[in-house]
Each structure stands twice: as structure tokens, then as C-alpha cells.
Amino acid sequence: MKNISIALHGGAGTILRSSLTPELERSYKLELQKALDTGYQLLEEGATSVDAVEASVTVLENCSLFNAGKGSVFTSGGTHEMDASIMDGSSLNAGAVSSISGVKNPIQLSRLVMEQSEHVFLTGKGAEDFAKKMNCTFEAKDYFFDEFRYQQWLSVKDTDQFQLDHTAIRDEKFGTVGAVALDQFGNVAAATSTGGMTNKRYGRVGDSPIIGAGNYANNKTCAVSCTGSGEYFIRAVTAYDVSCLIEHKGMKLGEACKEVVHKRLKELGGDGGLIAVDTSGSICLDFNTEGMYRGQKNSQGLDEVAIFS
Amino acid sequence: MKNISIALHGGAGTILRSSLTPELERSYKLELQKALDTGYQLLEEGATSVDAVEASVTVLENCSLFNAGKGSVFTSGGTHEMDASIMDGSSLNAGAVSSISGVKNPIQLSRLVMEQSEHVFLTGKGAEDFAKKMNCTFEAKDYFFDEFRYQQWLSVKDTDQFQLDHTAIRDEKFGTVGAVALDQFGNVAAATSTGGMTNKRYGRVGDSPIIGAGNYANNKTCAVSCTGSGEYFIRAVTAYDVSCLIEHKGMKLGEACKEVVHKRLKELGGDGGLIAVDTSGSICLDFNTEGMYRGQKNSQGLDEVAIFS
DSSP, X not given: OOOOEEEEEEEEXXXXXXXXXXXXXXXXXXXXXXXXXXXXXXXXXXXXXXXXXXHHHHHHHTSXXXXXXXXXXXXXXXXXXXXXXXXXXXXXXXXXXXXXXXXXXXXXHHHHHHHHSSOSEEEHHHHHHHHHHTTOOBOOHHHHOOHHHHHHHHTTTTSOHHHHOTTTTHHHHTOOEEEEEEOTTSOXXXXXXXXXXXXXXXXXXXXXXXXXXXXXXXXXXXXXEEEEOHHHHXXXXXXXXXXXXXXXXXXXXXXXXXXXXXXXXXXXXXXXXXXXXXXXXXXXXXXXXXXXXXEEEETTSOEEEEEEO | OOOOEEEEEEXXXXXXXXXXXXXXXXXXXXXXXXXXXXXXXXXXXXXXXXHHHHHHHHHHHTSTTSSSSTTOOOOTTSOOOEEEEEEETTTTEEEEEEEEOSBSOHHHHHHHHHHHSSOSEEEHHHHHHHHHHTTOOBOOHHHHOOHHHHHHHHTTTTSOHHHHXXXXXXXXXXXXXXXXXXXXXXXXXXXXXXXXXXXXXXXXXXXXXXXXXXXXXXXXXXXXXXXXXXXXXXXXXXXXXXXXXXXXXXXXXXXXXXXXXXXXHHHHTOOEEEEXXXXXXXXXXXXXXXXXXXXXXXXXXXXXXXXXX
């Protein structure tokens, strides 16, 4: 049997051990394992890496612990605006959506943009119109409502705190989920989804829906999904940066991820992490923060989820 | 005196000589020259490359011949949705906006996003709200109305022609303006702006507002502004691709542009072109289409505008 691999993340940042009760830690790990197993099982059954990353990210979107889909944070207007993207490393086809509301699974809409439209990137109401045409599942506002997210928002909603206080809501800033996979056909894929930033204004778009910044996949090099301070990831073109170091400098996957996460991104001031996989089945999970919700599983017997470093 | 350089484009594509009357060709060249001179004069007076590219692109946005600002094409809904981005190669700071309406100069809003917000990328109504807060000039719908663009739209508006007929409206597909410059302080910058695609639907976003795809600047390598079939430029991460070939492979500017435009982008199926400048003052204008509205001017005496190859 050919190598298969999958890795995922549920966000990175200042995850304080003290604020994570044992029960909550168990819940996070259970959900990460569920998402990992879902994607891995598809890979075992012969599904493509695109199917696997979509399925894993869908599980994380459907869980309110993570800031994507159900459980997305509140904007300054008290609404939810979600972004997502997906890329197929075998064809370099890609799909992305930004600032969408009501769509249950933004990652599934990204895939429809990739496969059913002539475009790569749709935004706002236009993207929602496309979702309706594609018969995507929509959910009412109460589906996305989560008491914890709501309390987070209440504590900052009449302030500029998302801009001014980096510590208090740091965790939210880094809320993103993602998956990368290698299938038995030797193709890699990457998927990323986020509910954005608590109390965000002005239709802010982060790196998650930007091909090259928060998400990238190419059989020649690797598949990457990022999580972190999105503005820095956009300016550093982070996901493609890993790919270029492999392509042009001949770096190994782990070496390229380390160079990007701990040097190139860090020099710019960017905090966060990324997950990556290449066509040999190698996996890399790297971050320059205290923790990253993450998991990895492959056909060599690796099977683990973790939060802290 | 230190080297200064500026280059600009007003879009690329199938520009048929037969459809370009001598008077129209003169008008295009006059406007390109005006935009070139505006930016160059600022550079001569000691302005930064960011000032120069913003000023040159503003001239092109204010001219209805080009698909950006005034003269933007019509969406399927009969409205105008504009995208723009700007990047400062000395700091890697960047600003971008997508799907905005009514703002007279999207490139100026991009710069405000870069300098006056904590974010890099704002979209839709949120970006317009930010523009209002920044006291940007707004124009009513009739300012953006152009009879030629309107007739283009009428001919395809009840069809899917933007999707189906690549030849008839090919020129519009490639409608973008951009500028790159080197200032006397040795800093490069890039700016890109577009009115999108005639009869576009679903809030489609092209490469113009995507840092790394349609626009990129880095003193270590070069500044790049692209124009072409945006979906391919996003998937190829074209602007950053040029930068990476210079950084990692040690290519000269012209060599890197040629590799990207005629090989890497072409292999994916992408049509269009780009303009680039580096900190030595070298300029490259390259395209794989029949023509590209373009101009270049530097302190070595170069001063020219052109349309065909």
C-alpha cells in the first residue's frame, strides 16, 4: 500500500494551560481525533486528498470549540463572517470564499467554487448567492450562536479592543482550522477555514482564504495550511514561501517549515504556525507560539493529537 | 543623483490593432504618458516610491479609458465593484481592498488600509465604511458611468458570456492598471487597481488585491504589478513567484520575469503580463499576449509608452 498521511490544526496562539481545564482539554483532543480519523479513513478507502481535507475540516467546522463554521466568533456587528479556501496539489486548482454568512460549511463552498465555477475567489453576498445556486446548506443565526463566543464578544464589543489589546483576545486572533493530506495516488491537498477575529470590523479578510498566504498545495513541493496573525501571513506569502524554499533551495519539508515559521515569518513579527505534508508522506507541524491544536496520522502508524509544544 | 525608475501598465490582452483607431491609440498613449510623468516627477522631487505608484495609478483610475476607478466595467448587476492593493518594499507593509463601490480612488483607500488600519485586506461594505471614516472621496454612480463600458455590458448582460466567450470580451478580462517604482532612497513599491470583469457575478475577486498574486514589493528583490487572467495569477502566486526566483535562484529581474510570464504562468494556462522594477533601477515589462498598455521612465533617460509588442 502506498503511503497516506493527514495532519490538521485547530488554531495556534497563547493557549494558557491554566485556562484549559482537564475536561476542556479532553474535549479538544476528542474532536481533533475525530476530525483526524474522518479524513484518514477516507484516505484508507481510496478517497482523494481533496476529499480527506474537506471532510476533516468539515468536522472541525461543525464543532463549536473551534473558530470556524459553528463556533465562529462574533464581528463588531454581532454577526459571523467566515473565510475558507482549498487547493488541489495535483492540478493547482483552488477555490476560496471570504466574508460569508449563514453557510454551514464554508470549506465545502470553497470546493464548489474550485470545481463548479470559473473563478477561484468569491466574496460576500455574491459568494452566498453562488452557495444558494449550488444548494449548499444554510443555517440560521442561532446555529452559529455559541455562549462562550458571545461572552467573549460582549466583553469587547463596545471597544476597539481587537485592535488595542493583543493579550486579552489573543487566542481568538489565531482561531483557524485546517488540514493537509497525501492520498494513495500521490496527490496532496490543503484546506483552511476560519470564523475570523472577535469584534472585527470593516470586512477584514485574513490569510485563510488567500491562496499562497494561508493555504497552498502543489505536488511538486507540499501542501500547507496556516494559522496565526493573518496580516503577517499575507505580507510574508507564508504558505507559498514554504513551497518555494523546497522548490528552489532543495530544502526538506521540515527544514523549509522551520525556516519560514521561526525565521522569515518571525523577522516580520508574525506569530502562529502551520501544518504541511509532502508527496513522500512526511508531515511537519510547526509553530512559534505556546501551543497549536493539532493532529497527525499516517500509514506508518503515527496517530497523535496534541495542544502544547 | 541616485537612480529613479517608474513603470506602469494599463492592462494586457488581445488588443486588436484593427479595433484601435489612430485617435484612440493617441488617447491611450497620452494618458499613459501623463500617468508616467506624474509619478516620475514626484520621484524627482524626492517623494517615496509609495507616493509615486499611488499617484500614477490615481491618474489611470481617473481616466475612463482604463478599467479601474472611473471607467470600471459593469458587473452582472449593472454596478461597479473595484479591487486594489499597494505594497511598500522597504517595510513589507501592504494594504488591499476588494469589491468596493463608490470610492473614487481605490488605490488611495488601499494605502489608507496599509497606513491607518491594523489590517491588510478589507472587503465590501466594511471597506467602504472604513473609507468613510478616512474621509475618502466618494462619487455617485454617474461618475463611474462610461458609455463604452455600458455598451459592452449591454451586449452580454443577459448571458453567461463572461464565462463562455473568451474572445468577445477578452480585452475586458484583462483590464487592470498598475505601477512599480524605485525612489532615490532605494525603496521599491507596487500598486495595482481594477474594475474587474464585465458582467461578473458572485462577488468574484481576481488577483489585483491579492498580495503575492497581482501585487508584491520587497527591497530584497523587486516590485511587481500584474495584469491578466486573474484566476491563473492567484493559483500561480505570480508576483511573489518573480521575487522568489530572484531571491532563491539568483536570477536577474528580466530573467525571472521571463521565466514566470512565458513558462511558469503559461504552463498553467495563464495569459497576461507584468511590470517590475528592482533596487538597481532595472525595469522589466513582459507579457505573453498580443499587447500590454505600458510605459517606463528612468533617470538614465528612458521615457516611452507602448501598446503592442
